[in-house]
Amino acid sequence: MPIKLKPSTKTKERATGKIKIEHFYIKTMSQENLFKEFNSSNIKPKIKQKVRNEIDRRGIKIKWVPKEA
Numbered sequence: 657m658p659i660k661l662k663p664s665t666k667t668k669e670r671a672t673g674k675i676k677i678e679h680f681y682i683k684t685m686s687q688e689n690l691f692k693e694f695n696s697s698n699i700k701p702k703i704k705q706k707v708r709n710e711i712d713r714r715g716i717k718i719k720w721v722p723k724e725a
Contacts, residue, residue: 682710
C-alpha cells in the first residue's frame with residue numbers, strides 16, 4: 657500500500673451529484689510541498705518521519721540550518 661500523508665476526502669459535486677475521492681499519497685507530492693510539510697511547525701512526528709523517508713527515497717539531501725530567533 658502507498659504511504660498516505662492524510663486521510664482521503666470525498667467531495668460531492670453539486671451540479672452532477674457525483675462523488676469525487678481525493679487521495680493524498682506522499683509519492684505524488686511535489687518536492688516543494690514535501691519541504692513545506694517537513695518544515696511546518698504543527699506536524700506530528702509520525703508524519704514528519706514519513707516525509708523524511710520519502711525525501712530520502714528520492715535521493716534528496718537535507719541540509720540542516722539552525723532556526724533563527
